[in-house]
Amino acid sequence: MVDNNSGGEADNFDWDTEDDLEIDNYAISAPLGLSTPCGEAVLGSAEAGSSGNSPNSKIIDHFVGMGFSREMVAKAIEEKGEENSDLILETLLEYSGSTLPSSSNSKLIDHFVGMGFSEEMVVKVVQENGNDPFSFPWQSVFTSTTLYLILFFMFPGEGNTDSILETLLTYSALETTAPVQQNPDSGNCSSDYEGSLLNDFSDFDSFSESEEIMSPSSEEGRKLLHLTKMGYSEAEASVAMERCGPESTIEELTDFICAAQIAKAADALFPLEDKPFSNGSSHKKRRNWGYDLLLRKKKLKLEKRFDEDDDDAVHLPNPMIGFGVPNEPDRINHRVLPEAALGPPYFYYENVALAPKGVWTTISRFLYDVEPEFVDSKFFCAAARKRGYVHNLPIDNRFPLLPFPPRTIHEAFPLTRKWWPSWDTRTKLNCLQTCIASARLTDKIRKALEDSDGEPPLGIQKFVLEQCRKWNLVWVGRNKVAPLEPDEVEMLLGFPRNHTRGGGISRTDRYKSLGNSFQIDTVAYHFSVLKDKFPGGINLLSLFSGIGGAEVALHRLGIPLKNVVAVEIAEVNRNILRSWWEQTNQRGTLTDIQDVQELNGDRLEQLIKNFGGFDLVVGGSPCNNLTGSNRYHRDGLEGKDSALFFDFCRILDLVKCIMNGTKSMIV
């Protein structure tokens, strides 16, 4: 029931997220309550500067000293005059929708009070959970998606994302966007109260949805009233409504307000992030990135409706050759990239092509609106592998790795030819997955075939073919099919033989690591354009590097690897890459990092300072919540693992900011 209310009803309004200035302006100058006593640290508007010289600067300082933002104070004085300080204070409190800050309490408490929670309740929760933003009952305020994004990007590397997600999942059934109303009488939030609040929401939403003829002004007034009733200040509500448009729902508005509050609070709560940065603008961009992301996400949510009607959704090319593959006509040699997508660095993102609807639209939007290139690796080797690649590499003058790998099953496994029945007409294998067929299945197939002399009945043929396709079985004897051996998978994917063998890895893990990897020839074809550009070698940031598909592809192209930073969670995979690195006598340096969470701005800054910047950022984030093979948790990009895509975005964005900052300092 609750889910019905939080179904993300989206209305059409112009959400101009590209306007960084406007976003920054809002995040910095919007009246956000008393939650950020040091808010003036980020206040840099001309308005504030000029007010310092005015006669009332003393009184401004007085209120700023109390924890109000300078801009807010200036506004209050402008409205009420500077004579009556009580009136000004009252106005300021009205703006913030809060009570007086308690100077002895932590910033954390102030912040939540500023959000509309009763101080009593906040103190209680903070005492119970400690000053840990991850322990706060955020789920009562945001939808799980919004919450995830906010926590994820505002506090990178802080806390355990798994536990956040667990909490989110637990509460997702009770999802609500209602903030707990500040209630001086009760001071706590009973379930009855929440229920009535939710009813209010459903009433309101259905009302606004059905009554389209209603005049905008009265509807706006109604929403404003609703928001203020919920504990937000009038100023917050009106700014949110202005930004979200006249048809926005209460859900959108509350999320917007809270996101803005959190974005600002993050600055105040974690001054660590406020370290002086080489370039001011890039720093500012860094700070607001999570917020910007939230806006992008919201915009997308709204646009989905249009996409459904306008058929603007990403659709797959047939044949799936992307901008072109070797030995096929219809090649595209030129494209215009959005300006924001241009390097440095080059980036390259990969994931399964057949993801749930809307996923690739999201991926593309988050990666600077670059159109994905969908390629099936069956044009490069004997196995299918339908993947989407979003990258900003040039696409002219690509060349393939030589020699060409075997392109058909018979070329790849010549010894199986004599056992291949005429009614099995496969010439290509299906996608190489992470699991293989069981011995019992191949035994069952053998027995079914042995029952008949010569040509088996059509029913048996159909069953056997079905299983062969499903499990990628090959014929290795009379009536005998078998799954591929790990070294055969290595060969098909373009890895050196025994790449994943030994060193303590189990057979199951070999299949798993290989099944999750790049097809080298495909990726190398795309990377080939870099060879002329980096004759002296390349600095590579390899996220979710797995068994080192990107590294192997570059190496096979003859592009020297100077400095490689590989981020990979699985120890067996890190060992495989390290082992390959040593076996191939690499001259460069390989840096292991276990978790993408470790890669925050400071760490990246340090790495970039050491290497002079990354030339290429590669990543294929987990697909297990996207692939059709997943029976249980095909949850899309918000799934437990596939959400790591947003880490790719985060890190890529950081790299871009830091490198541009560094560059402008040098030049």
Next chain:
DNA sequence: CCGACGATGAAGATAAGA
């Protein structure tokens, strides 16, 4: 605890047909 094994469909794209 680890590794092997078997059971567990739905969502879309694609092909075929009307």
Next chain:
DNA sequence: TCTTATCTTCATCGTCGG
């Protein structure tokens, strides 16, 4: 062009034996 049939899918979970 629209409907229908066919095909494919970087997987997860519980159990069991060691």
